[in-house]
Amino acid sequence: xxxxxxxxxSLARCWTALARHTGGNVAVIFSLVAPVFLVAMGATxxxxxxxxxxxxxxxxxxxxxxxxxxxxxxxxxxQSSISAVVSNIVAAxxxxxxxxAATSVPTGMTSVTVTLTQDLPTRFGAMVGKPTAxxxxxxxxKVSGGAPLCVAxxxxxxxxxxxxxxxxxxxxxxxxxxxxxxxxxxLPNPGLLMIKGAKVTAPNCFVSTNLPKPYSISVYDTAKLxxxxxxxxxxxxxxxxxxxxxxxxxxxxxxxxxxxSLPTPSVPGGCxxxxxKVSGGAPxxxxxxxxxxxxxxxxxxxxLLPGVYVIKDGxxxxxxxxxxxxxxxxxxLTATAPVAWSAFPNVYFGTDTHISLSAAAxxxxxxxxxxxxxxxxxxxxxxILSNDARNLLGTIYLSRGFLGVASTAPVADQSAYTIIVANxxxxxxxxxxxxxxxxxxxxxxxxxxxxxxxxxxxxxx
Numbered sequence: 001x002x003x004x005x006x007x008x009x010s011l012a013r014c015w016t017a018l019a020r021h022t023g024g025n026v027a028v029i030f031s032l033v034a035p036v037f038l039v040a041m042g043a044t045x046x047x048x049x050x051x052x053x054x055x056x057x058x059x060x061x062x063x064x065x066x067x068x069x070x071x072x073x074x075x076x077x078x079q080s081s082i083s084a085v086v087s088n089i090v091a092a093x094x095x096x097x098x099x100x101a102a103t104s105v106p107t108g109m110t111s112v113t114v115t116l117t118q119d120l121p122t123r124f125g126a127m128v129g130k131p132t133a134x135x136x137x138x139x140x141x142k143v144s145g146g147a148p149l150c151v152a153x154x155x156x157x158x159x160x161x162x163x164x165x166x167x168x169x170x171x172x173x174x175x176x177x178x179x180x181x182x183x184x185x186x187l188p189n190p191g192l193l194m195i196k197g198a199k200v201t202a203p204n205c206f207v208s209t210n211l212p213k214p215y216s217i218s219v220y221d222t223a224k225l226x227x228x229x230x231x232x233x234x235x236x237x238x239x240x241x242x243x244x245x246x247x248x249x250x251x252x253x254x255x256x257x258x259x260x261s262l263p264t265p266s267v268p269g270g271c272x273x274x275x276x277k278v279s280g281g282a283p284x285x286x287x288x289x290x291x292x293x294x295x296x297x298x299x300x301x302x303x304l305l306p307g308v309y310v311i312k313d314g315x316x317x318x319x320x321x322x323x324x325x326x327x328x329x330x331x332x333l334t335a336t337a338p339v340a341w342s343a344f345p346n347v348y349f350g351t352d353t354h355i356s357l358s359a360a361a362x363x364x365x366x367x368x369x370x371x372x373x374x375x376x377x378x379x380x381x382x383x384i385l386s387n388d389a390r391n392l393l394g395t396i397y398l399s400r401g402f403l404g405v406a407s408t409a410p411v412a413d414q415s416a417y418t419i420i421v422a423n424x425x426x427x428x429x430x431x432x433x434x435x436x437x438x439x440x441x442x443x444x445x446x447x448x449x450x451x452x453x454x455x456x457x458x459x460x461x
Contacts, residue, residue, distance in 0.1 A: 053120045054135040060099070061116045061139040062459055063253065064089040068103060068112035069141035070255045079105045085256070086114055111460070113140045140460040147228040149258060149450045150205035150435040152421045153191030154399055156212065156233070156254050159424035160189065161402060162344075162379025188215040191233065191424050194223035194243075198405070198427035202227040202435040203245075209233050210254040219243035223427070258449040259397050259421055265332040265364050265371060267310050275314070278302055278322075287329075290314070293345070296322045304329050304357075308365050311345050312336070318386075319350030327358045330365030330394075334373040345372070347382040351407065355386050358415075359394025361443040368447055369394035376400045378423055390414040395447050398422040407431040416442035419450050 064086045071085040083103040090101045097118065104113040119132040191209030194200065200207070208231040209216045216234035219225050223238075226245035230236075236248045272288025279298040287307025293314020296302050304326030309316075313335050318324050333345035347370060349355050359369040369392060370382075380401035384392075387409040393416055396403065403420060405411055406428040412418040413434035420435070427433060439446055 050133045057116050058137040060093045061114050061137040065112050065114040065139035065141035066253045111142045142460045147206040148437050150202045151207040153209040155191045155423045156210045158189035160379050190215045190218040192217045194219045194427045196428050197430040198223040199432040200225050204437045315346040317348045318353045321352045323354040325356045328360045330368050332371045344380050349384050349386040351385045353386045355389040356391040359444050367445045370396045372398040372400050392418050395419040405431045405433050
C-alpha cells in the first residue's frame, strides 16, 4: 500500500506540473481527465487494501473454525458453547476491529463452519459514495475419529516443576524422584514426557497436549505412546512405529480445559483432623478436612469410607508397604492462600504400597478421583510410584500440577476407565499406564466435559 501511495503522489506531481503548462489545450484536458485518473488510482489502492484485509480475515476464520472444532471434543459441548468459543477467538484476533461471525454446527457435530464479515474503510471510495468495502471469509474444520478423551495436558507454556512431595519419603521414593527431577532438568519441558522405557497404552481413546512447541509430546529411547488418536499442540519427538502407535497430529490450537465448568468441591469449616499420621494397624478413616495432610505408613492397612477427603495445607502420602482401599471416594487438594511450597498439597504413593481407589457414583465429586484446587500455584509434582496401583477408577484432575508415574508394574490396568487431565504428565522408568474406556462396566459416571465426545480436527480444503 505504501508503494502504491508513493506512486500516486509522484503521478500527482507530474499532473500538477503539466497543468501549469502555458498551453491552454493541456489545461483543459487536465481539468477533464485528472479527476477520473485520481479516482482510478484511488480505487487501485482501495483494492489492494481490501485484498490484504480479506487475507487477514481468512486467517482469523481458519483459526476460529479449528478452535470451534476443538470445542466439540468436550463432553458437554453444545452449539451455543461452540459458537461462544468461535466468538472469543475472533474477538481475540480482531484487535478492536468490528467483525461479525456466523457459526454453523450440524447435528452430530461433525464439522464447524465459520463465516466472518467485515466492513473495511476506503480512502477514495467515499468520492463515489462507497466509504466502506465489505469482505467475507469462510472456513470449515471437520471433526474425525470420535475417540474419547483419556489424557489432556493443559500447559500452554513450558511447565516448570516447582515442588516435590515431603522430603521424609522412603529412600526408594526419594531416589526415583531425584532421578526423575534430574532427567526433567536436562530435557525441554513438554506437556507429555515419557522416558526410560515408559509406556502408555490407551488403544481406544485420545491423547492431546496444548503446548505449542516442537517438543510438546516427547517420547524417548524405548518408551512408547499407544493410543487411538494423538494430537500435539506443537510437534513431537520420537520415531513412528517405535515410540508411537500412530502418527501424532501437530500444531493443534490449544483446547480449553475440558473440566473448567466442573464445580469446585465444598470445604467444610474447621479441621476434622490435623497432621494425621497413621502408622501401622488397620483403621477405617472417614471423609472430612485433613488439615496438614494425611500420612499413612509402617505397613498400615487403611480403609477409606465413601465421601470427599479434603487434603488441606499438606500432602496425601502413602509409603512404607502400606495399603489403602477406597470405594466411592474423592480427594480435593487445596491450601490456604498464599501457599508455601513446604505446605503444597501433593499426592505420593511409594513404590512398595498397595493402592485401590474408585471415585464416587453420586455426589459433588461423582466420577472424579482427584481434584486439584484451580487457585493453587502451578508446578506441584504428584507421584504414583506404587507397583500395585492397578485400580484407579475415575478422573484424575490436576490442572495446576504434574502427574508423575514411575512404577515398574502396570498402573490402572484393572480400572473400568481412567481419565487424566493435568497441566503436564511425566512417565519414567518402565511403567505401563493403561487407560481403559469400559464406561458401561461401572456405575461411576464420566464427568461432563470428558468422555466419548472427542475427536481430531482439521481444516477442510
